[in-house]
Amino acid sequence: xxxxxxxxxxxxxxxxxxxxxxxxxxxxxxxxxxxxxxxxxxxxxxxxxxxxxxxxxxxxxxxxxxxxxxxxxxxxxxxxxxxxxxxxxxxxxxxxxxxxxxxxxxxxxxxxxxxxxxxxxxxxxxxxxxxxxxxxxxxxxxxxxxxxxxxxxxxxxxxxxxxxxxxxxxxxxxxxxxxxxxxxxxxxxxxxxxxxxxxxxxxxxxxxxxxxxxxxxxxxxxxxxxxxxxxxxxxxxxxxxxxxxxxxxxxxxxxxxxxxxxxxxxxxxxxxxxxxxxxxxxxxxxxxxxxxxxxxxxxxxxxxxxxxxxxxxxxxxxxxxxxxxxxxxxxxxxxxxxxxxxxxxxxxxxxxxxxxxxxxxxxxxxxxxxxxx
Numbered sequence: 001x002x003x004x005x006x007x008x009x010x011x012x013x014x015x016x017x018x019x020x021x022x023x024x025x026x027x028x029x030x031x032x033x034x035x036x037x038x039x040x041x042x043x044x045x046x047x048x049x050x051x052x053x054x055x056x057x058x059x060x061x062x063x064x065x066x067x068x069x070x071x072x073x074x075x076x077x078x079x080x081x082x083x084x085x086x087x088x089x090x091x092x093x094x095x096x097x098x099x100x101x102x103x104x105x106x107x108x109x110x111x112x113x114x115x116x117x118x119x120x121x122x123x124x125x126x127x128x129x130x131x132x133x134x135x136x137x138x139x140x141x142x143x144x145x146x147x148x149x150x151x152x153x154x155x156x157x158x159x160x161x162x163x164x165x166x167x168x169x170x171x172x173x174x175x176x177x178x179x180x181x182x183x184x185x186x187x188x189x190x191x192x193x194x195x196x197x198x199x200x201x202x203x204x205x206x207x208x209x210x211x212x213x214x215x216x217x218x219x220x221x222x223x224x225x226x227x228x229x230x231x232x233x234x235x236x237x238x239x240x241x242x243x244x245x246x247x248x249x250x251x252x253x254x255x256x257x258x259x260x261x262x263x264x265x266x267x268x269x270x271x272x273x274x275x276x277x278x279x280x281x282x283x284x285x286x287x288x289x290x291x292x293x294x295x296x297x298x299x300x301x302x303x304x305x306x307x308x309x310x311x312x313x314x315x316x317x318x319x320x321x322x323x324x325x326x327x328x329x330x331x332x333x334x335x336x337x338x339x340x341x342x343x344x345x346x347x348x349x350x351x352x353x354x355x356x357x358x359x360x361x362x363x364x365x366x367x368x369x370x371x372x373x
Contacts, residue, residue: 002321003331004314006040008291009186009211009269011145013040013114016332017282017313020273020294021046021118021148021190023060024304026092028102032109034299037307038314041114043294046091046150047099047139048120049131050158056236059089061223062301063249072224074233084250085297086223086234088155088243091120096135100142107143115143116188120150122160123171129178140185147185149176149210151201152192152217154244163217166192169204176208186211188271193250193257194220199264212269213261214294216254218244247297251275255284259343262289266340277309279316289337 004015018041019025019034026045034042064080065072072083092099099117107115117139121131136147151166165171172189179187189205191198193216202213220242223233232240254274262270272285277298285293295313299306321329329335 001330002318004317006291006332008271009146009188011114011186013292014038014112015040015314015317016286016292017310018043018114018116018271018292018294019299019305019310020296021150022296022300023087023089024296024300026094028106030305031106031115033307034305035106035110035113037305038310039113039306040292041116041145043116043118043148044092044099044103046118046120046153047094047096047135048091049096049135050122052090052093054090054093055088058234060085060087060300061234062086062247062297063223063245073226074223082248082297082301084221084245084247085218085300086221086243086245087218088234088241090155090157091150091153096138100138103139103142103144114145116146116148117142117144118148118150118190120153120161122158123165123168123175124160128160129175132175132179133182136179136183136187140183145185146188146211147179147183148188148190148214149179150190150217151175151205152190152215154192154194154218154220155242163192163194163220166190166201167195169200172201173204173208176205176210180209188212188214190214190217190273192217193254193274197260198257199260202261202265206265206268212271212291214271214273215261216250216257216274218246219250219253221245246274248275248277251281251284255288258285258290259288259340262337262340263343266337278312279320282313282317283320286332286336287339288343289340291332291336 006013006016019039021043024030031042061074063084065083066080119135122128153162156162189210191201226233258272270290271292272290273294276282276295282293298309302308
């Protein structure tokens with residue numbers, strides 16, 4: 001029989017599908033609804049200590065393209081398909097003291113669901129390292145099963161936070177080590193994909209004691225300029241700063257970043273994020289070696305917490321295992337990482353027979369014109 005349960009960083013999940021840290025997971029009621037919908041776990045909106053004041057106006061928008069691909073816009077229209085999400089929202093503006101009773105209430109109501117607290121503090125001095133420790137102690141005492149360190153937000157309003165930590169191997173290692181000194185629960189590190197060599201930061205976090213790495217968070221991006229208004233589609237008084245691009249558009253990029261890490265550290269644990277809306281996308285992360293996956297954009301557009309998304313994910317995994325029962329596969333552990341070794345350097349890819357090679361200019365090659373010569 002198909003078994004959707006899995007063990008990740010020593011924690012048993014009813015299924016390997018998690019609702020990612022995002023705007024919907026700031027609400028206690030939404031997290032409760034997500035547990036009821038069947039998500040194997042929920043990662044809270046990032047909890048911090050410093051005061052947070054978000055920009056005026058919309059904080060999350062969705063980028064859509066028409067069927068011909070000639071128009072890309074955040075305007076919602078019937079002939080368009082989702083391309084990506086874009087947000088410049090900061091971390092939770094709810095203080096730690098208010099989060100603690102909420103977390104305790106969620107765990108009391110849903111003891112069988114995994115609750116992961118995303119947390120963030122600053123970097124560069126002992127005071128900020130102590131803030132990380134204070135956050136960890138608070139959320140684990142409230143009953144959280146794990147913590148996820150946010151080294152990945154691309155648009156924090158402080159230069160010593162988020163992705164700026166995730167781009168610095170030294171800060172990655174020191175901060176993770178400080179957290180591990182007081183953590184009694186598994187420590188996951190969410191790394192930014194906006195770095196030259198994510199393997200370096202991954203190595204640093206593992207050296208610091210991380211139990212797992214989550215990736216990718218959103219990629220830095222700008223909204224488009226509307227040709228009719230001459231303004232950015234999202235702006236405040238005409239101004240905009242880089243936000244985070246997520247959703248379907250980042251799936252291939254996130255897979256590439258994940259493959260770099262799972263190949264470098266095949267015996268470590270990873271949670272895949274980016275562009276997952278159904279079983280097919282989650283499956284790609286599993287085949288690269290991920291033990292869990294996290295969903296945000298697709299869930300946000302499905303009643304905020306994705307009741308239909310999680311139903312389709314679990315149904316898709318069940319059907320896949322049943323189709324492959326003749327292989328002896330009954331759970332994720334039986335096929336996880338099966339294609340990790342197939343990702344190689346460009347120089348290792350086979351070349352064609354010179355006698356039959358036409359420089360890629362074949363009639364059948366989509367996107368190429370036939371060379372009349």
